[in-house]
Amino acid sequence: MYRKIIYFPRIARGFATHSGNSLLPPATLHLKSGQSFFGRSFGAPKSIYGETVFSTSITSYTESMTDPSYRGQILVFTTPLIGNYGVPLNTAPFDSEDVGVVLESQKIQCAAVVVGDVAEKYSHYTATESLASWCQRHDVPAITGVDTRAITRLLRDQGTTLGRLAVGNDTSLPAPTADEFWDPSLENLVDQVSTKEPYELNPTGSVKIALLDFGAKANIQRSLVRRGAAVTVMPWNYDFNAVRDQFDGLFLSNGPGDPSHCMEAAINLRRTLDEWNKPVFGICMGHQIIGMAAGLDAYRMTFGNRGHNQPVLALASSGSIKAGRVYVTSQNHQYALKLQDPFPQGWEPFFINCNDSSIEGIKSTSDSGKNVWGVQFHPESAGGPLDTIEMFSDFLTECAAHKSNAVLSTGDEGVLKMKTFDSAPKIAVVA
Numbered sequence: 001m002y003r004k005i006i007y008f009p010r011i012a013r014g015f016a017t018h019s020g021n022s023l024l025p026p027a028t029l030h031l032k033s034g035q036s037f038f039g040r041s042f043g044a045p046k047s048i049y050g051e052t053v054f055s056t057s058i059t060s061y062t063e064s065m066t067d068p069s070y071r072g073q074i075l076v077f078t079t080p081l082i083g084n085y086g087v088p089l090n091t092a093p094f095d096s097e098d099v100g101v102v103l104e105s106q107k108i109q110c111a112a113v114v115v116g117d118v119a120e121k122y123s124h125y126t127a128t129e130s131l132a133s134w135c136q137r138h139d140v141p142a143i144t145g146v147d148t149r150a151i152t153r154l155l156r157d158q159g160t161t162l163g164r165l166a167v168g169n170d171t172s173l174p175a176p177t178a179d180e181f182w183d184p185s186l187e188n189l190v191d192q193v194s195t196k197e198p199y200e201l202n203p204t205g206s207v208k209i210a211l212l213d214f215g216a217k218a219n220i221q222r223s224l225v226r227r228g229a230a231v232t233v234m235p236w237n238y239d240f241n242a243v244r245d246q247f248d249g250l251f252l253s254n255g256p257g258d259p260s261h262c263m264e265a266a267i268n269l270r271r272t273l274d275e276w277n278k279p280v281f282g283i284c285m286g287h288q289i290i291g292m293a294a295g296l297d298a299y300r301m302t303f304g305n306r307g308h309n310q311p312v313l314a315l316a317s318s319g320s321i322k323a324g325r326v327y328v329t330s331q332n333h334q335y336a337l338k339l340q341d342p343f344p345q346g347w348e349p350f351f352i353n354c355n356d357s358s359i360e361g362i363k364s365t366s367d368s369g370k371n372v373w374g375v376q377f378h379p380e381s382a383g384g385p386l387d388t389i390e391m392f393s394d395f396l397t398e399c400a401a402h403k404s405n406a407v408l409s410t411g412d413e414g415v416l417k418m419k420t421f422d423s424a425p426k427i428a429v430v431a
């Protein structure tokens, strides 16, 4: 028996927002647990199913929405006003670093977005369109005018919940029955977003990195390329062992869905780790694959961690990371590695989450003869803090250690941002 709870649209709070605008078509978010939230549609005029998750990030809706790890998810933003800085042109060269996009991939990856108040007017010097027009152009439905706090409190209590966003005429249909909901975690979403063919970025770079693409965010690629790496991006299940001698290091990217669909990659990696001693670094899904190859289990968290202010405590020192320090990190995950005692031989916990004590990183022990790191969070940010960005330099420095002619550069993300501002039009202050 599902509880039937009805939440009515919020009263509009801002003059420049859509909420409560009765000219917009109706939209309803149905949760499989029985609750329905009524609002207005500002995206594509179509209805979808997905997994309803919330993000506590206060900025970077553009980066989150283009992150392939959000594939299949109905993304609820807890920040009430979303869209106020619009959306930039995704192919503009200003920050592309030769990876082809400004945002995190070519298109919107999440299934839908849910916001309290969408900003109709936007203002930013790089913006070329509104959030609403971007969603419509990418055929992604969106709802505004719902109580995102109420939705988030439900999701925190009952966990990530399957949902349906019904738009327009579909809002007059009854809520779907339990078996009509689509569960994206049953599918191998990685296979849907990973590159089908290998390709190279910055081929003249002197340190050769193979990147297994589980749904890589562009800023991971930029963070490697900016530091001087040549990056060969490979499908997630590529037989890296057949070509590994050509590379100085292996990188495993982030990616959507349940990591157990990628067991094949963990088995391949286990062989790599047994037979190859060069550095390996993994982020989020990549970290989970490293853990599975090391013999750890991954489990599904209640509501995961999605946001840009997740504190993690370093338990060990390595490169720029100092044991005992807390780093603020960007995160987007539903699964995590299980803490076990003892840890598999040759491995140790690297970071732990200060809020929920989940594992945030693992590394090979210093006496293992290996250089392997996995982190559950996103050192590349986009969006979020750059506290751990130097982990890319740490990784590439280790990859270059056996080469006499390697030329690496500092990433200088902060400096790059200043350069971007140098070329910006003057900001007019309106009284």
Ligand SMILES: NC(=O)CC[C@H](N)C(=O)O
Binding pocket: 069, 253, 254, 255, 256, 257, 258, 259, 283, 284, 285, 286, 332, 333, 334, 335, 336
């Ligand atoms: N961002 C990621 O790589 C997420 C990894 C995995 N899909 C999870 O949800 O835990």
